[in-house]
Amino acid sequence: MGFGSFQFQATEFAPEEFKESEFLTFVEAGLKAIEGVSNVKVKRDKRGRRDAQLRKPEVVPLYAEDGEPFPYIEFANVDFDLHISRAAQEEMVDEKEILAIDLGEDFHVRVRDGWKLSSAMVWAPGAANRHVPPTPSPP
Numbered sequence: 838m839g840f841g842s843f844q845f846q847a848t849e850f851a852p853e854e855f856k857e858s859e860f861l862t863f864v865e866a867g868l869k870a871i872e873g874v875s876n877v878k879v880k881r882d883k884r885g886r887r888d889a890q891l892r893k894p895e896v897v898p899l900y901a902e903d904g905e906p907f908p909y910i911e912f913a914n915v916d917f918d919l920h921i922s923r924a925a926q927e928e929m930v931d932e933k934e935i936l937a938i939d940l941g942e943d944f945h946v947r948v949r950d951g952w953k954l955s956s957a958m959v960w961a962p963g964a965a966n967r968h969v970p971p972t973p974s975p976p
Contacts, residue, residue: 839960842956843948844906845864846906846907846908847860847897849896849897851897852893854890855890857891857908857910861881865879865915875917876917877916878914878915879914881912891908893907909950919943919944919959921942921944940961943961943962944960945959945962946958947959
């Protein structure tokens, strides 16, 4: 399982004004268009704002620049399944020099945006029955 932080963000191509629900619909449609992504579920928690109207800033800041995504939609939940073939994983291992651990080809991704906090979890549903060798300690 992996944990991290992840935000969906609008780009300069976003309309000048849009509702939060329209952005979430865009996120859902975008995920569904990606090969290998399935079972996409996007929903708002009832604790979130009531579909606020958003205005795009003149310059959409990059999340990496200021740590504030646009738009920040509180209490949004995104779940989807992701299939990454072994060949694609091997290519990533070769290019990025990451440790290869066989967790299978199918993963589940869960992104949760709470109050001023986002979290992302990725796990391989079938990995519980696989033997994963321990990571060697650095010399």
